[in-house]
Amino acid sequence: MKTQNHFLRMILMAFGLLLTTSALKASGGDDHTHAGEKPVAEVNGKTYFSSEAISDKYELFLKYQPIEPGEEATLWLFISEYKTNRPLDSAILKITSKEDKNLKFTIVRIDRGYYEVKTTFPSTKKYSLTVTINSALGSDLLLLQNIEPGKQLVALEAEHSRSFFSSTLFLVGVGLVAGLLMMFVFMKARYRKAAAGFLIALIVLPTAQLQPAWAHEGHGDAGKKGNNFSNAFEVPKETQFLFDVLTQPVQQSSFTESTKLFGTVIPSSNGQAVVQSPQTGKIISLSVKVGQKVAKGELLATIEPSIDAGNTVTFLSEKNNAEAELLAAQKDYERLKSIEDIAAKKDVAEAESRYKKAKQNKILFENLSNSSASNARAIVLKSPINGVVSNFTFAIGANVNANETLFTITNLSTVYVEAQVFDKDADKVYNGTNFLVECSTTDIHKTAEVKLLARAQSINPTNQTQRVIFEMENPDGEFKIGEFVNVRVFAPQPIKEIALPNSAISEINGRPVIFIKDNAEQFSVSYVSIGQNNGTHTVIKKGVEEPERVVINATYQMKMIYLNQ
Numbered sequence: 001m002k003t004q005n006h007f008l009r010m011i012l013m014a015f016g017l018l019l020t021t022s023a024l025k026a027s028g029g030d031d032h033t034h035a036g037e038k039p040v041a042e043v044n045g046k047t048y049f050s051s052e053a054i055s056d057k058y059e060l061f062l063k064y065q066p067i068e069p070g071e072e073a074t075l076w077l078f079i080s081e082y083k084t085n086r087p088l089d090s091a092i093l094k095i096t097s098k099e100d101k102n103l104k105f106t107i108v109r110i111d112r113g114y115y116e117v118k119t120t121f122p123s124t125k126k127y128s129l130t131v132t133i134n135s136a137l138g139s140d141l142l143l144l145q146n147i148e149p150g151k152q153l154v155a156l157e158a159e160h161s162r163s164f165f166s167s168t169l170f171l172v173g174v175g176l177v178a179g180l181l182m183m184f185v186f187m188k189a190r191y192r193k194a195a196a197g198f199l200i201a202l203i204v205l206p207t208a209q210l211q212p213a214w215a216h217e218g219h220g221d222a223g224k225k226g227n228n229f230s231n232a233f234e235v236p237k238e239t240q241f242l243f244d245v246l247t248q249p250v251q252q253s254s255f256t257e258s259t260k261l262f263g264t265v266i267p268s269s270n271g272q273a274v275v276q277s278p279q280t281g282k283i284i285s286l287s288v289k290v291g292q293k294v295a296k297g298e299l300l301a302t303i304e305p306s307i308d309a310g311n312t313v314t315f316l317s318e319k320n321n322a323e324a325e326l327l328a329a330q331k332d333y334e335r336l337k338s339i340e341d342i343a344a345k346k347d348v349a350e351a352e353s354r355y356k357k358a359k360q361n362k363i364l365f366e367n368l369s370n371s372s373a374s375n376a377r378a379i380v381l382k383s384p385i386n387g388v389v390s391n392f393t394f395a396i397g398a399n400v401n402a403n404e405t406l407f408t409i410t411n412l413s414t415v416y417v418e419a420q421v422f423d424k425d426a427d428k429v430y431n432g433t434n435f436l437v438e439c440s441t442t443d444i445h446k447t448a449e450v451k452l453l454a455r456a457q458s459i460n461p462t463n464q465t466q467r468v469i470f471e472m473e474n475p476d477g478e479f480k481i482g483e484f485v486n487v488r489v490f491a492p493q494p495i496k497e498i499a500l501p502n503s504a505i506s507e508i509n510g511r512p513v514i515f516i517k518d519n520a521e522q523f524s525v526s527y528v529s530i531g532q533n534n535g536t537h538t539v540i541k542k543g544v545e546e547p548e549r550v551v552i553n554a555t556y557q558m559k560m561i562y563l564n565q
Contacts, residue, residue, distance in 0.1 A: 047065065049064055049066070049147075050062060050063045050520075051144045052519060053131070053144050055140050057081070057082055057133075057140050058079060058081065058082055058140055058142060059079070059081070059085070059520060060078070060142050061521065062117075062129070062144050063075070063076050063078075063237075064147070066152050066153060067121055067147075067149040067151075068149070069122060069123055070120065071120065072118055073118070073119060073121060073149070074117070076114070076115070076116060077093075077107075077114075077131075078114055078241075079093075079133065080113050080240075080241075081137065083247070083248070083549070084248065085245055085247040085517060086113075087111075087112040087114070087241045088112070088133075088135055089112050089113075090109075090135065090136075091133050091134060091135035092135070093107050093131065093132070093133060094131070094132040095129055096132075097129055099125070100121075100122065100123075100127070103119055103121070105117055106118040111241070112241065113241060114237075114238075121147075124148075124149055126146055126147065127149070128143055128144065128145045128147070130143055130144075232522060232524045233524070233561065233562045234521050234523070234565075235523055235561055237520065243554040243557045243558075244554055246551070246552055246553035247517050247551055247552065248500070248501070248552045249550075250498060250500070250544050250547060251498070251546050252498050253496070253499060254494035254495070254496065255494060255495055255497040255534070255539060256490045256491055257491040257495065257532055258489060259425050259428045259432075259488070260489075261420065261425065261488075262419065262420055262484070262486060263417045263418055263419035263420070263470070263484075263485050263486070263487045264482065264484060264485070265415050265416070265417055265472075265479050266417070266418050266481065266482075267415065268411075268414045268471070270385055270411065271410065271411045271412065271413075271414060271415060272387075272408065272409070272411070273383075273384045273385045273408070274409075275381050275383070275408075276403050276404060276405050276406065277379070277402060277404050277406055278379060280305065280400065281304050281379060281400060282303065282304050282306060282400070283303055283394055283397065284302050284303065284304045284378065284396065285301060285396060286301050287301060288300050288389050289389070290389060290390070290391050292389045293386075293387070293389075294386070294388075294389060295383065296384065297382050297383065300381045300383055300407055301381045301407075302379070303379040304379075305378075305379060306399070322361040322362050322364075322365050325361070326355075326359055326361070328358075329357075330358075332354070333351040333355040336348045336351045381407070383409050385409055386411055387411035388410055389409060390408040390409070390410055391408075394406055412474050412477040412479070412480070413473070413477075414471065414472070415472055415481070416471055416472070417469070417472055419467075419469075419470060420466070420468075421466045422465055422466075425489075428491070429452070431492065432452075432489040432490060433490065434449070435449065435450045435451065435452060435489055436448070436450070437485050437486070437488075438485065438535055439479070439483070440484050440485055440486045446478050448472055448473070448478075449472075449473075450470040450487065451470065451471055451472075452468070452470055453469045456468050490534065498540045499537040499539050499540065500514065500550055501536065501537055502535075502537065503552050503553060504551060504552040505530065506555045508525070508527075508559065508562075511527050512528050513526060514528055514540075514550050515551040515555060516549065516550055517551060523551070526543045528541075528542060528543030529541040529542040
């Protein structure tokens, strides 16, 4: 009896699980779209009807709430360029209806590409609106169809109003449980376990496959039934205009292959200079500040040399020697001068020259020893190039050592880029016709053209790369010394490929994706296989076809909308 009660409880629990699981699956999926119905507003949570029309120039999208015949209705018209999805800035519009030539339309521009249209529909029937557009893109005529006054939105729950408890699945489940319960009364104990196991196995089967067709008919992607996942999502026109969602038609175009090299910005030949103190001394004046522009030969600082004890002894000794030499030379010259008539002229001339030199040396040592002449002993430091003074921390009165760097002058108007080239890329580099440098360490995408300055003359033994030098004009100083950059080497001849701007490619779950515009407010995600990237465009090998329209701007916002749908 105890065993029988145990199996009975198991069956009742299994039946409860069946009810819960099936009810959840039958009521789930209310967020799917009805791709086959027109309009779709009443079944996907919208509060408006819509109609759209396209041409090779324009895309029109009209939305409106339920219209009462005989009462003034307000409709909202969105006009954008078909290829780019850019809102039309200005246009001359005229709207008529072929069903009623007497209808009058009041059109008011609200914003770029956004117009408010007011009119009164007299009857409950379908209307078609003919829109004449004249703008900078040219004139065109488009037809907006199926405007239905008197039609009401269907409640969201009407699609699934049928009770689960009247479904075939529920009736089958009740029949199975009832039959098994009755069998418990009459069958032997050894068969009861098999019956309970059969019912439990039935519960754990994928019950989604047992759902009747009416639970999801018309839902899912592209009309598929029973598919709970869809790459399609909707973005209202107002949101598209707000985020500046732009598109580009897919087509084969000229694509120039490129090879990417890794490089570093280094100073040019005259791009950086250091100024050092020639000897130990003290800074007595500073003529520049950090960040100041200086010209070649401009005064930077003045240094007063300092003399230590050893140098002082040497100086005094040399001074005494100079005085003694002057005294000896003077006496010798005066002696020969007194006997000039009998002395050799050569000896007199040599004595005179010796005396004058000794006299000059004596004057020099007197000037050096005179403290009032310290300015004459000062060392003047000047800028060797045109440039900007880099950071320094010295101040007036600071002591400096001999050969110590005091200033660095940098000129960024022209810089070099040192790139590491592997052997497999060497021919592409030397045969390249166009070179482009782009930053690799910041979010700001800086680019500049460069020219090949020198081929490699040696190979790095560590990684077997060649050191190639490029020269780059950098008038605004955007690229700094030591900055890591990428060098794009472009092939001489372009090829025909489907290539999209890099801004069009996003990433979801680690896979590259693009966003395709299917209709006015309908987009879809497409996983793509990508090829070579030349820095601005990427080849798309698979996942998109001509002439689909791909989002090339605001892809991050599109990704967030898709992930949060």
